[in-house]
Amino acid sequence: MQHTTPSPLSMRLAIAIISAAAVGYEILLINLLSIMQWHHFAYMVISMALLGFGASGTFLALARSWLLPRFAYAAIGQACLFGVAIVGCFALAKTLAFNPEQLLWDPTQPAKLLGIYVLLAIPFFLASNVIALTLMNFPGSIPRVYAADLIGAGVGSLAVILLLHALWPTTAMRLLGWAGFVAAGVAYWALRIRPRMLAFGFVILGLLLFVAPASWTHPTVSPYKSLGQLLNVSGTRVVDQLTSPLGQLTVVASPVIPLRHAPGLSLNASDEPPPQLGVFSNGDAMTVITRYTGDRDSIAYLDYTTSALPYHLATPHNVLILGAGGGSDVLQARYHAVEQIDAVELNPQITNLAQKQYGEFAGHLYDGPGIRVHTADARGFLVGSSRRFDLIQSALVGSFAAQPTGLTALNEDYLFTVEALGDAIGKLMPDGYLSLTMWVTLPPRNALKLFATAIDALSRDGIVDVSRRVAMIRGWQTSTLLVKNGPLTDENTEAIRRFAKARSFDVVYYPGMQSSEANRYNLLDRPYFHEGAVALLGSRRDQFVDQYKFSLTPASDDKPYFSHFFRWSTLPEIISLRGRGGESLLEVGYLTLVVTLLQALIVGVVLILVPLAFLKRDKTIVAPRQVLLYFLSLGLGFIILEIAIIQKSMLLLHHPIYAAAVVIGTLLVCAGLGSRFADQYAATTKAHGVVYIAVAVIIGFGLVHAFAIGSLFKLVIGMSFIFKVFLLIVLVAPLGFVLGMPFPLGLARLAAGSPQLVAWAWGINGCASVVSAVLATLLAIHFGFNIAIIVALVCYGVALVTFPRGRCAK
DSSP states (O other): OOOSSOOOHHHHHHHHHHHHHHHHHHHHHHHHHHHOOOTTTHHHHHHHHHHHHHHHHHHHHHHHHGGGHHHHHHHHHHHHHHHHHHHHHHHHHHOOOGGGGGGTHHHHHTHHHHHHHHHHHHHHHHHHHHHHHHHHHHHHGGGHHEEEHHHHHHHHHHHHHHHHHHHHHHHHHHHHHHHHHHHHHHHHTTOOOSSSGHHHHHHHHGGGGGGOHHHSSSOOOOSSSSHHHHTTTTTOEEEEEEETTEEEEEEEESSSOOOOOTTTOOTTTOOOOOOOEEEEEOOOOOOOEEEOSOOOOGGGGGBBGGGGGGGTTTOOSEEEEESSSSSSSHHHHHHHTSSSEEEEEEEEHHHHIIIITTTTTTGGGGSTTEEEEEEEEEHHHHHHHHOOEEEEEESSOOSSSOOOSTTTOOOOTSSHHHHHHHHHHHHHHEEEEEEEEEEESSOOOOHHHHHHHHHHHHHTTTEEETSSSEEEEESSSEEEEEEEOOOOOHHHHHHHHHHHHHHOOOOEEEETGGGGSSSSSOOOOHHHHHHHHHHHHHHHHHHHHHSSSSSSOOOSSSSOTTTOOOOOGGHHHHHTOOOGGGGGGHHHHHHHHHHHHHHHHHHHHHHHHGGGGTTOOTTOOHHHHHHHHHHHHHHHHHHHHHHHHHHHHHHOOSSSHHHHHHHHHHHHHHHHHHHHHHHGGGTTTOOOOOHHHHOOOOOOHHHHHHHHHHHHHHHHHTTTTHHHHHHHHHHHHHHHHHHHHHHHHHHHHHHHOOGHHHHHHHHHHHHHHHHHHHHHHHHHHHHHHHHHHHHHHHHHHHHHHHHOOOOOOO
């Protein structure tokens, strides 16, 4: 039965522990699914987590009368099951061989996706049951219990980042499972169950998770990732592995069939690359460490790649390499006798591999004269540097590191936006060059989109003669775009022609180029690349972009989805080419997100409507329709706002794990403090006024985040990482504080007047959050982060006018 006394402090501690473990697991799954699949699964994870919360509300609405009299055993038992499910459900989900590339072709794939979705939601369902049961059992302490829930969740999201610095993800998973048993022990002690000492037995019992088979928690890399494909080569073996919050690095050697990685190498090249080691980030995005003895001739092959083009137009004295990785571009610069090389790499473990573990193999490349290594984000370094460079070169990493398959469509990439290219051009010396190399995709899309982005960047800077500032070539595998900080001269264009002819590269565009010069070596049916480049520079550009089969609209900092090319109008043609190469045209990441949204909508509607058929409504004071609109709006608004801020914050913190941990952690801790503050108004007539003020402040801060924060981020992007984390916390904390008030105040009002609707409201909020976690990303892709934030603020406006106006204590 329900308790009228306040909830024990130690019970709130148990809630904080289980909430911390649940959100820590959520962040950990982002890391693990990035290793196993691709980055876009990160936002699916948030949706998966909240599906469990939605299902929990439905379950408790139906089982409330049976569970509440058995509260102690129900809460403790489910806390233990939560710990087991963290490990067990992940192990089961691994057995479902989901392949996103076959989503439209294999009818079993949507079912497998749904199976993974449900399995990974079970731990969150159990954690939610414990939290919601506690809220229902102590109705007079709802804001305080909810505050413990939020503060614990916020601490958990930050703590897991520290864990990933010290532990392998598999060990961190077991530790989070053990936390469920710790929470059970704390709850046992808090509820004064006899014998008291048995509370410690739960803590000891949870240690059994650490002896579970290693295969249960080991992430299985998709065979469709680059690493999985390379490991199929005879004799290939993993020689080293490293882990961090940035992901898992895998070093691979292939002594039987030597690894020869030289993207864009001309078929005319007579020299082979020296022995190499492959370095994979999360099973993809391969870079290589090349054996280097100091012999310049041994790396002559690098002069036969498309990325060598700028070295034949001028002799740069200082070069900036963005995304240095294992050092191939540094070797290329050394081959061309560059005096000063600045190499920027976000992940320090990659440069440490080349400098330390395999320093002798790599000839201590990064320790060479004139070479400076910077552990930083490429965009942040660009903006923060006071220097200018003769050549800025973007390495073949990031979105282009693996052959594009449509799986990177949802990756935010702040290096290939109009604003980013403008920043890079602004750091060039007069007549300096920006060189961008990418994989060739057919039909052409990424090369043309980058060409269009460069045009917009130059035009935004007021350049009139844009057509004289750009040039592009392509080989059979890669293309290279050059942007000059000044007009290309006749000598430059002649050098481009000579370079391309000697290496059998095709010229795509240079000022004054004739159409007959295109498509000579790597033959296509038509000179598609050249025709596209000319159209993008011409007066009918908008018409060409509108009619093209793929989206070529340049990415911006508000919509940094460079690899999103999908058009719905092309889908029927892709389906008609099923089995005839149509898969290469498919943006699987985007369509997976759409399928997830449809599944979430269906499941959410079912979970919300089912309890209505069973709820006893004779004592209901608050209309169910009012409850539905209020908690639905809060669920939609909170998560859309949270995810939009996470995505915007990636410009500042450069990685989804860091952005998610800091934003989620700060929002939830501060929301918990806001909920605790609202406790004094929960049972008074002032509750609606507090919600009114909170929503007004939410809208004010939300508008600041939509229209002012981006400009501030660009001003401080070059500052130290610690400073940027602190700044982000300061910016997010006030918003989090007021976000924590509307939900517990509404729930407390229900507990006073219509207690049977509390679990239903909890479920409505969870189901809405399931939908909004996916919807937020779709809104950002199509309309930008700012519009997504506006949609969230509209949801809060709806919540304001539907606040439950039932019974209160005074």
